[in-house]
Amino acid sequence: MNSEKTFRLYNTLTKTVEPVIPNEPEHLRFYSCGPTVYSYAHIGNFRSFLTSDLILRTAQAIGWRTTYVTNITDVGHLTEDDLSDPSGEDRMVKALRSKEGRRFANIWDLARYYANVLIEDWHTLNLREPDVRPRATEHVRQQILAVEKLMANGHAYETSQGVYFSVESFPEYGKLSGNREAAELEQTVRDVVVDPEKRDPRDFALWKKDEKHLMQWYSPWGWGFPGWHIECSVMSMEYLGEQLDLHAGGEDLIFPHHECEIAQSESLTGKKPFARHWVHTRFLQVEGEKMSKRLGNFLTVRSLVLPESEGGKGVDPLALRMTLLSGYYRKPFNFTLKTLKANIRHVTRFREAAAHVAAALVAGAPGEDRLGPRLDALYEAALDAMLDDLNTPEALAKTLEGVRLILGFKANLNEASARSAQAWLDRTNALLGILAPEGEAPAPLAPTADPLAEKVEALLTERQAARKARDFARADAIREELTALGIEVMDTPEGPKWRKMIRV
Ligand code: AMP
Ligand code: ZN
Secondary structure, three states, rough: OOOOOOEEEEOOOOOOEOOOOOOEEEEEEEEEEEEEOOOOOOOOHHHHHHHHHHHHHHHHHHOEEEEEEEEEOOOOOOOHHHOOOOOOOOHHHHHOOHHHHHOOHHHHHHHHHHHHHHHHHHHHHOOOOOOOOOHHHHHHHHHHHHHHHHHHOEEEEEEEEEEOOOOOHHOOOOOOOOOOOOHHHHHHHHOOOOOOOOOOOOOEEEEOOOOOOOOOEEEEEEEOOOOHHHHHHHHHHHOOOOOOOOEEEEHHHHHHHHHHHHHHHHHHOOOOOOOOEEEEOEEEEEEEEOHHHHOOOOOOOOHOOHHHOOOOOOOOOOHHHHHHHOOOOOOOOEOOHHHHHHHHHHHHHHHHHHHHHHHHHHHOOOOOOHHHHHHHHHHHHHHHHHEOOOOHHHHHHHHHHHHHHHHHHOOOOHHHHHHHHHHHHHHHHHHOOOOOOOOOOOOOOOOOOOOOHHHHHHHHHHHHHHHHHOOHHHHHHHHHHHOOOEEEEEOOOEEEEEOOOOOO
């Protein structure tokens, strides 16, 4: 279709922006590290998942086939595997013991609950479904086989506490993150599993022996559970083959997680390059600060999109998606109320344009297509921006230009132009997913019965009548009543307009 187009992305491995070259031409096979389901995923996690969604959509937009795998980590992710929390406990077990965790019958129940919520939030944010969403607990057998193979070919060894990957056996360790110096590594990989039998402090766990662990399996090394890094090597290769075209995740995964994945995978397959392209999303912060429960700025998808009556803020999920999309994935993103509000306005304009086009299609006014070529050029510019290392700010700017163009036609949009506009809206939505939730009909022509909207409209009509009769006291009282309902009224030359206020 668009095969002359080149898809370029920054590759953490080579530190350059380079063309994505699938092993099988025009078929992108990629893996993206999913969440550990010990709690609700926050909007930072979703920023990383959105990058993968945009890689998927951009590849599809140029006519490539895609095979997209993203996992659910439901066992084995120890806090020590991250640099940020060295306490060395299993994240899932720690969560079960926490205040929120007490409502679950057991750890399996907790994992199932948060995995289900994750998938719900995924759909809420209009992220496309992966081809496979493997779970670590469903691939323990394959992980055990991989560890056995690593032991057999001299890359792993057993101690009384577990099985470790021998970093010394893989001289290229460090090629992704640049962490090559042994002294530096000793500092960064916190060796919290104090195991005096470990041969090298850099060695990381492939299997932990633990007869008391809440999730355990029987293995050649007795009861225990797999380490975190091995799950992604095993599950990605199971569904995508020994060499992936691309592997993605958040910036914190570069080291140690992805570095360890490379070491394991290339040692398993005889040093074939594991993934050609490595893509990492920079972190999201909220109002300039790292998200944390303690600071009260820990934002989950549901804390924003659920209606106020259910403890949320009633934010339109597509406005949230557009906000996340408004920042370039390779720059840290500061999520603020101001950007959220601006994107709520953008999404409203999109809806207005879609309704305008739908009305023009029904009216069927004759005339020549006056929009097609201009909108096509804007779509191509947005696609080119996405192909240029996922330049979402530029793609959004081009898209908003299209919306302005459509709305500029006011009442005189003829049918031929409306057809072009509809085609543009559909293609743009397929690329960016910001106009309508996938699989759902576009915004209805006439608003469906909404008791709040009906009440607001009735009050506004009454307010207009009061103003006309110069009964300003009544008009003001109505405005106050609307404010109490959470409605903001804007008086414009075309008459009063209203929207729901967001209180974030
Ligand atoms: P985790 O559940 O911690 O394994 O994280 C799931 C994904 O979200 C990983 O790719 C992380 O790198 C990513 N991630 C975690 N925190 C953030 C953040 N604040 N901003 C962007 N991505 C994040
Ligand atoms: Zn992973």
